[in-house]
Amino acid sequence: MSEDSQLQELVYNSDCNIKSKLRNALDEVVSFSGVPQYFAVGFVDIVNSTNITANLSLKKASLYYSTFLNSMSIIVKASDGIVMKNIGDSLMFYFHGNKNYTNNQSFANIVECGMNMINVRDVINERLFYFDLPELNYRISADYGCVLVADSKTTFDKDLFGSPVNTCARINHLAFPNTMVIGKNLYQQLKFNKLYDFEKINTCILLAKKRYDVYEVKK
Numbered sequence: 001m002s003e004d005s006q007l008q009e010l011v012y013n014s015d016c017n018i019k020s021k022l023r024n025a026l027d028e029v030v031s032f033s034g035v036p037q038y039f040a041v042g043f044v045d046i047v048n049s050t051n052i053t054a055n056l057s058l059k060k061a062s063l064y065y066s067t068f069l070n071s072m073s074i075i076v077k078a079s080d081g082i083v084m085k086n087i088g089d090s091l092m093f094y095f096h097g098n099k100n101y102t103n104n105q106s107f108a109n110i111v112e113c114g115m116n117m118i119n120v121r122d123v124i125n126e127r128l129f130y131f132d133l134p135e136l137n138y139r140i141s142a143d144y145g146c147v148l149v150a151d152s153k154t155t156f157d158k159d160l161f162g163s164p165v166n167t168c169a170r171i172n173h174l175a176f177p178n179t180m181v182i183g184k185n186l187y188q189q190l191k192f193n194k195l196y197d198f199e200k201i202n203t204c205i206l207l208a209k210k211r212y213d214v215y216e217v218k219k
Contacts, residue, residue: 040095040110040144040186042081043168044072044117047137047177049089056133064133065089071124072117079113090172092165107144107189111196114140114180115219121178139175143168143183167207171214174203180217187215195219 046052046068053061069091073083076093084092095110117140125135145164167183175181182190187198198215205212 036146037096038145039147039164040107040142041147041164041168042076042093042095042110042114042140042142043090043172044093044114044138044140045090045172047139052134060131060133063131064128064136067124067127067133068136068138071120075116075120076113079109079116081109081113092168107186108193108195110142110186111180111182111190111193111217114142114217118178118180137177139172139177140180141168141172141175141182142180142186143171144186144189163207167205167212170205174201174205174214175216181214182217184213184215187213 049065053064056064068089069086072091072093076083076091079095081093081095084094086092093113095113117138121136121138128135143164145167147164164183164185167185171181171183181201182198190196191198197218199218200213200215204214
């Protein structure tokens, strides 16, 4: 048998093996509950981390990222939030909500969490300076809405899917460094909260081909 024939047979057998596994898979690795749930979702992202860490050794870059991720995780948990996952130089988290919008504490909690992240920046940077690392700047965004919760049979972690997750990630870059922005849906639940001021920013995003306003949180 020629080398070309052997290669073709190898590719064919591999293809058949994959298809067989897919056909015979009786259990899903990831499953959705099918029950819509309402969460406030948050996203905190380091500003310009790629350029910053390009000039650091692997050891220092690891310390830089771990200091950020560990600090943000502590703040989320202290605010009664749940850390969902880290994505490179970003951390996604959420707060349980419900469909009864009246006096839902999770709305206030996620904003307070974001404000705490901003307020402790000087403490985080003190630690970074001690190890001769650059200062941290980051952007925080949050939104609210209906999500689908996915459970994985290979891990204990949950994942969220839905418009609030996508919107929260999309509006993050609209925040100035070391500030927090929220989407319109979350703003609607917080606009009468007297602890914070909300200023609509000039830039918006398109959601389902419609303007979706974004607000900066001020305290």
